[in-house]
Amino acid sequence: MPKQEANRVIPIFPLQRVVFPDSVLRLQIFEQRYLDMIAKQLSQQQGFGVTLIKKGNEAGIPATPFEYGTYVEIVDFDQKDNGLLLITCVGQQRFRINSQTIMPDRLITANVSWLDNIEQRSMTDDQSELVNLLSDLSKHPQVDILDVPERWTELSFVLERLTEYMPISERQKQAVLEESCLDTRIAMLYQMLGWMK
Numbered sequence: 001m002p003k004q005e006a007n008r009v010i011p012i013f014p015l016q017r018v019v020f021p022d023s024v025l026r027l028q029i030f031e032q033r034y035l036d037m038i039a040k041q042l043s044q045q046q047g048f049g050v051t052l053i054k055k056g057n058e059a060g061i062p063a064t065p066f067e068y069g070t071y072v073e074i075v076d077f078d079q080k081d082n083g084l085l086l087i088t089c090v091g092q093q094r095f096r097i098n099s100q101t102i103m104p105d106r107l108i109t110a111n112v113s114w115l116d117n118i119e120q121r122s123m124t125d126d127q128s129e130l131v132n133l134l135s136d137l138s139k140h141p142q143v144d145i146l147d148v149p150e151r152w153t154e155l156s157f158v159l160e161r162l163t164e165y166m167p168i169s170e171r172q173k174q175a176v177l178e179e180s181c182l183d184t185r186i187a188m189l190y191q192m193l194g195w196m197k
Contacts (some may be wrong), residue, residue, distance in 0.1 A: 004048050012039045012107075013051075017170055018173035020086075021092055022091055022146055024089075024091075026089075031107045035105045040090065047073040047074060048071070049071050049072075053066075061106070068115075069132075070091045070092070070095070071114075074089050094115040095115060114143070118185070123155050159182075163185075
């Protein structure tokens with residue numbers, strides 16, 4: 001977990017997907033700026049920030065990131081003979097970017113503020129359909145969920161996993177990430193489920 005200073009400067013990795021706390025993120029890294037960044041963060045036993053891209057692309061010219069993102073920690077890595085670096089990360093904590101700097105190597109660093117964790121609340125009987133839906137989703141080969149069965153009784157965990165893997169736009173997922181009120185998140189999720197029916 002990130003140290004709980006009020007503000008901290010961290011490297012930012014803009015992606016075309018939203019990452020939540022407890023998300024499993026697998027990346028194939030080939031750009032030198034990110035290879036260097038990962039090597040440095042591993043040596044310091046630190047993670048980095050992931051944000052959805054607001055404008056631009058993952059490779060090349062630095063993209064414009066959304067203001068809210070998630071700090072991830074690297075839990076596994078594998079360097080291939082061709083130089084490709086495979087890493088596995090797990091989302092830890094949401095943050096908000098206060099200011100950012102583009103470094104000479106085109107890496108983005110940002111001064112961020114940590115956001116409070118979402119309220120922990122147990123699932124109720126009338127929300128069992130959400131667990132059933134997540135259980136169905138988890139059988140899909142593209143779905144990668146932490147193996148922590150006890151978390152499936154936590155409403156915020158189930159909501160975030162459903163939001164992460166439902167066939168909705170990344171900007172819709174970003175809206176959920178930015179929302180800190182659990183009840184509002186529930187309403188957003190049920191609205192999105194209604195659109196899908």
